[in-house]
Amino acid sequence: MNKKDIExxxxxxxxxxxxxxxxxxxxxxxxxxxxxxxxPENQLEFFVLLHFNLGKRIKVCALVGPELxxxxxxxxxxxxxxxxxxxxxxxxxxxxxxDYDVFxxxxxxxxxxxxxxxxxxxxxxxxxxxxxxxxxxxxxxxTQLYDKLQKTVxxxxxKSTVIQCSVGTEDTNDTELIDNILTIYNSVIHHLPNxxxxxxxxxxxxxxxxPVKIPH
Numbered sequence: 328m329n330k331k332d333i334e335x336x337x338x339x340x341x342x343x344x345x346x347x348x349x350x351x352x353x354x355x356x357x358x359x360x361x362x363x364x365x366x367p368e369n370q371l372e373f374f375v376l377l378h379f380n381l382g383k384r385i386k387v388c389a390l391v392g393p394e395l396x397x398x399x400x401x402x403x404x405x406x407x408x409x410x411x412x413x414x415x416x417x418x419x420x421x422x423x424x425x426d427y428d429v430f431x432x433x434x435x436x437x438x439x440x441x442x443x444x445x446x447x448x449x450x451x452x453x454x455x456x457x458x459x460x461x462x463x464x465x466x467x468x469x470t471q472l473y474d475k476l477q478k479t480v481x482x483x484x485x486k487s488t489v490i491q492c493s494v495g496t497e498d499t500n501d502t503e504l505i506d507n508i509l510t511i512y513n514s515v516i517h518h519l520p521n522x523x524x525x526x527x528x529x530x531x532x533x534x535x536x537x538p539v540k541i542p543h
Contacts (some may be wrong), residue, residue, distance in 0.1 A: 328467045328509065328512055328529065328541060328542070328543040329447055330404045330505050330509070330543075332541055332542045333505045333508050333509065333531075334443035334501060334505060334543055336531050336539045336540065336541045337353075337501050337504055337505070337531060337539075338468060338501075339539050340353075340422060340531055340532065340533060340536060340539045341497065342349055343536075343537075343538035343539075344497075344533050344535070344537075346502055347534070348496060349534075350382075350383075350496050350498060351496065351497045351533040351534040351535060351536070352380065352382075352383075352493050352495075352496055352497075352530065352533065353382075353493065353494050353496060353497060353504060353532075353533060353535045354489045354492065354493055354494065354532050354533075354534070355490075355491070355492055355507075355508050355511055355512070355529070355530075355531055356489065356490070356492045356528075356529070356530040356531070356532065356538060357489070357490040357491075357511075357512065357515055357528075357529055357530075358488065358489050358490075358526070358527040358528040358529075358530075359484065359488040359489070359490070359519070359525050359526060359527060360488070360514060360526070360527035361521065361524065361525055361527060362519070362520070362525050363483065364484050364485070364487070364488055368520075369484065369520070370484060370485045371482065371483065371484045371485075371518050371519075372458070372481070372482070372483045372484075372485060373458065373481075373482050373514070373518055374456075374458055374479050374480065374482070375479070375480045375482060375510060375511050375514045376444075376475065376478055376479055377478040377480060377494075377506075377507045377510050377511070378421075378478070378503075378506050378507070378510065379478065379495070379499075379503040379506060379507055380436055380477045380478050380479075381477070381478070381493050381494070381496070381507075382493075382495040382498060382499040383427045383500075384404075384477065384494060385425065385429055385476050385477050385479075386404040386405075386428050386429070386525065387404050387405075387428070387430075387431060387473055387476055388403065388405040388406075388407065388427035388428065388429070388430050388431070389402075389403040389404055389405070389406045389407070389424075389427045389430075389431050389432070389438075389520045390405065390407050390409075390412075390430060390431070390432040390433070390436070390440050390444065390455065391406060391407075391409065391432070391433040391436070392408070392409045392411070392433050392435065392436050392465065392523070393408065393410075394433065394465035394466060395463070395465060395466075395467065395469070396408055396521050397431050398467070398469050398512070399469060400466065401469075402469040402470055402473050403431070403469065403473060404427065405423070405426075405427060407423075409433075409436050409439060412439060412440075412443040413443075415443065417446075417447065420443070420444060420447045420448075421447055424444075424447050424448055424451055424453060427453075429453070429459075429476050429479075430444070430448060430453050430454065430455050430461065430467075431455050431461040431462070431463055431472065432455035432461065432462055432463070432474075433457045433462075433463060433464075433465055433507075434463060434464055434465070435464075435465055437455070437462060440454075440455065441454070445514065452483065453455060454479070454482075459476070459479055459481070460472055460475065461476075480492045480493070480494075480511060482511070482514070482515060482518075490515065492511065494507040494508050494511065495507060497533060508541075512529065512543070523543070528540065528543075529541045529542075529543045530538070
């Protein structure tokens with residue numbers, strides 16, 4: 328896949344998609360082939376750190392003990408202290424899971440986090456994930472992690488052979504979109520057992536548009 332093909336696809340996408348009364352997301356879709364995701368070795372899950380953010384703030388909720396309380400309140404969009412866990416009912420936890428994109432947790436209270444939030448966050452793939460750096464020591468500095476999460480994309484083939492993730496919004500400039508698309512595509516290839524031979528199709532689309540194919 329080369330930059331000119333991506334640039335051409337983005338141009339076609341933007342020119343042929345009618346304006347909506349909200350800021351549309353730009354999604355990259357990678358369809359896979361010859362990959363049996365029933366086999367555990369083909370159930371990929373990894374995180375890609377992009378060079379540019381996604382054009383919208385990724386809202387981060389911190390689940391912490393007293394050691395990280397002040398740091399989390401200063402840095403994150405929402406902070407829930409361990410002492411508050413038992414006061415949360417399932418309805419409240421479900422609402423929190425909808426309102427926040429990423430959850431981080433203090434490492435030494437992870438068993439309590441799992442007991443309180445696991446049944447809701449687990450099925451949504453939102454449990455604090457050590458692979459993304461989201462399980463943190465009690466004396467961590469969170470600013471760097473928060474900034475990193477603004478540019479991190481989760482890739483998973485656990486449930487489907489179609490990968491779909493955000494690479495920006497319709498306001499993101501083309502150079503940044505191209506870079507984000509290439510970064511994700513190259514990372515996906517690197518993780519696939521047969522690399523490019525496992526990729527059936529690559530597409531780009533806006534939230535409400537038809538997809539446009541990118542040659543690969």
